[in-house]
Amino acid sequence: MANGSFKKKGSAQGSANPNPKVLVAGWIGSMVLVALITVFVTYQFSDDGTEPEASGAGQVAQNEPEQDVVQSSPDTQIESEVTPQDGQVAENEPEPEPAKPQFMPDLKLVGRQGIVQLAASSLPPSDIVASWCRDLAARVPGVESSDCMSGAFADSGHKSVNGRPLIVRQIDPTQKAAGSGRVLLIAATHGDELSSVGTVFNWMNIMADEGTPYEWKVAPVLNPDGLFHEPPTRVNANGVDLNRNLPTAGWAKESRDYWRRVGFEKRRFPGESAGSEPENKWLAEQIKQFKPNVIISMHAPYGVLDYDGDFPAPRKMGSLNLHRLGVYPGSLGNFASRMQGIPVITVELDNADEPPSDREIEQMFSDLNNWLDRYFRSVRQASANNSTPEAG
Numbered sequence: 126m127a128n129g130s131f132k133k134k135g136s137a138q139g140s141a142n143p144n145p146k147v148l149v150a151g152w153i154g155s156m157v158l159v160a161l162i163t164v165f166v167t168y169q170f171s172d173d174g175t176e177p178e179a180s181g182a183g184q185v186a187q188n189e190p191e192q193d194v195v196q197s198s199p200d201t202q203i204e205s206e207v208t209p210q211d212g213q214v215a216e217n218e219p220e221p222e223p224a225k226p227q228f229m230p231d232l233k234l235v236g237r238q239g240i241v242q243l244a245a246s247s248l249p250p251s252d253i254v255a256s257w258c259r260d261l262a263a264r265v266p267g268v269e270s271s272d273c274m275s276g277a278f279a280d281s282g283h284k285s286v287n288g289r290p291l292i293v294r295q296i297d298p299t300q301k302a303a304g305s306g307r308v309l310l311i312a313a314t315h316g317d318e319l320s321s322v323g324t325v326f327n328w329m330n331i332m333a334d335e336g337t338p339y340e341w342k343v344a345p346v347l348n349p350d351g352l353f354h355e356p357p358t359r360v361n362a363n364g365v366d367l368n369r370n371l372p373t374a375g376w377a378k379e380s381r382d383y384w385r386r387v388g389f390e391k392r393r394f395p396g397e398s399a400g401s402e403p404e405n406k407w408l409a410e411q412i413k414q415f416k417p418n419v420i421i422s423m424h425a426p427y428g429v430l431d432y433d434g435d436f437p438a439p440r441k442m443g444s445l446n447l448h449r450l451g452v453y454p455g456s457l458g459n460f461a462s463r464m465q466g467i468p469v470i471t472v473e474l475d476n477a478d479e480p481p482s483d484r485e486i487e488q489m490f491s492d493l494n495n496w497l498d499r500y501f502r503s504v505r506q507a508s509a510n511n512s513t514p515e516a517g
């Protein structure tokens with residue numbers, strides 16, 4: 126029926142208008158109509174979202190990349206600011222659920238070009254690190270704000286007594302060799318030893334220029350409250366000497382005995398209980414997680430090289446000569462070397478304010494690397510011997 130009526134209609138039009146002018150006019154009219162419909166349908170589909178990411182959104186991302194990145198980078202910052210605060214929780218629950226659904230659609234919309242830009246925008250330091258870098262450069266001789274900003278430092282999420290962030294930098298070995306040694310480098314355990322921070326920054330610059338065969342974790346300011354105090358103090362904001370407070374064996378009795386022996390010294394107060402300070406809790410956790418093979422702790426101003434460990438000590442580092450000072454209740458040498466078998470090199474620079482000359486700093490680092498090379502060769506040798514007991 127419908128077919129019949131359609132046929133009928135068509136044939137009726139054809140036969141009822143034999144005039145050629147009318148036919149041409151009708152033909153042009155129908156072509157215009159078809160063209161209009163085609164244009165309309167095309168617009169409908171492209172606006173409709175049938176293939177939105179492929180064409181429509183892609184064009185938006187290309188035309189307005191800054192806008193998208195600007196929109197997404199505050200999210201990135203908020204995310205990185207929130208994560209550190211919940212650092213302890215985040216370690217147990219590495220993927221905060223609410224962040225994902227908010228963030229992923231942005232990434233999709235921005236498209237390939239946007240992701241590249243987003244990755245580049247993650248290179249600048251977070252607000253926390255940037256502010257830390259500015260403060261540090263203003264306080265510590267030898268620290269340049271630009272070096273610090275480009276240094277890929279990260280907020281550990283842990284804080285000092287006064288809520289200052291504890292900042293770390295991970296440096297990977299230039300050539301990824303199997304079993305690359307891990308080195309933990311710490312400075313400003315005592316906040317008034319500013320030169321320790323400047324020296325560590327200088328060593329990091331050398332590593333950035335020349336590369337390193339080792340994996341480093343660097344904490345340039347263990348005691349930020351002491352360092353930023355006016356004037357800087359040895360102790361932390363609780364008045365505790367962090368290098369007497371680590372949870373070493375028999376801490377309570379040994380500390381009390383030591384206290385009696387040397388007499389009251391406010392600047393060496395070990396705290397009320399072992400490992401009580403947040404800075405030391407964080408340090409102990411770093412040692413547990415990073416599992417360093419060696420720890421280097423930078424101090425001043427005694428001008429000597431101190432060492433705790435079984436492997437033969439470095440004899441010299443730059444102009445500093447080996448002079449073993451022994452360990453104290455709650456000291457890092459005691460905590461890491463005696464209790465955990467991790468060699469600890471304690472560098473005592475000879476000036477607490479100004480770092481050594483560039484030449485001296487380079488010589489120290491070169492001597493350190495020679496020792497590290499010998500040490501790690503011996504470690505590899507020992508583990509190779511242990512893994513092939515039949516050979517002997």
Ligand SMILES: [Zn+2]
Nearest residue numbers: 315318424425
């Ligand atoms: Zn010190």
